[in-house]
Amino acid sequence: MTLTRRHILAGAAAAPALAAPSLVKAQAPIRWRFQTYAGAALGEHVTKPIIDYINTAANGEMEIELYYADQIVPTGELFQALQRGTIDGVHSDDDSMASPTPLRVFGGYFPFATKTILDVPVLFNQYGLKEIWEEEYAKVGVKWLSAAGQDPCNFNTKKEITSLADLDGLKLYTFPTAGRFLAQFGVVPVSIPYEDAEVAVQTGELDGMAWSGITEDYTVGWADVTDYFLTNNISGAWIGSFFVNEERWAELPDHLKTLVMAGIEAGHTYRNQWYWGGEARLRAQGDKLALREVPSAEWKQVEEAAVKFWDEIAEEGEVHQKIVGIFREYNSVINSAGAPYTF
16 A cells, blocks of 8 residues: 555554653752761861761762751750751760760760770770660660760860879869769869850869860860860770661661761771871970870879779679670780780
8 A cells, every 4th residue: 555645644643642751850858967066176077077978979869967066956965856856867975965875974985995096996896885886776766877986085274284183173174974983083074065165264164174185175276275285094085976866767778878877987087097196296296285294103093993983883784784894805905915005
């Protein structure tokens, strides 16, 4: 049959119409609000790199808005805010955020549990703390993600400290558990908002801080208002973690969960070198804080007091006893290993 113009038009009319191109609407990004324990100056190094990593790598699928210390809620209310979903994610130690778990006392600076920054990931990944933290936070509806170490807990003060007697009566900004431990040496722990600590030294409300190593003192401005840095410490590394609201985490696609964890691990690596290098450089070359030391034979009294403190904590519950047992096991190993694990 010869096709005529009429046949072609009739066939075209009978054919199904081609579907119009569909307009694919981009899915709105997942948005989180995230608060860190750190103020803005310190947060630039300890938390912001992680958030920037995630926001960049998420390619528009996820956007995290970062808030610094006390900007949404006071640091002591971080856990409650996280639990009820006011905040989606938190970077803090268990102690500062008033964790309702038995782990609270071990976050921040648990006296002499660590000697260096790398002790913290070893304790979590090789000695079982990871599983304990996961289990305890699952009981209270919060997802614990990861822990890492930071700087040691030294003292930066207006007053020169060269003996234990010089600690008596000092009003220091410090962590709850550290303050509880130091009180036996006459220290008066003071709890105020993080960003108020610098002014509190200038007004005489504080004599200084037992909060950090020398890197933070210079970074956040505390080296500008205090005169001395005590090289003795009561703990070799801060223990802090990343937490998220359990429901927000469950809603996250697996590839974004992987991305969040990659960002956190990258942040751990950055902080390891930032603190380790900063502590050495500023002790050797810093020009704002004069270094002082209590003789090691005298400071041994503080170390011995920590052993008794561990015993007291272990009696508070089964979880406490288990964690103290892990610290004892690990310290036995590094003390037997010799240099560079012991000093």
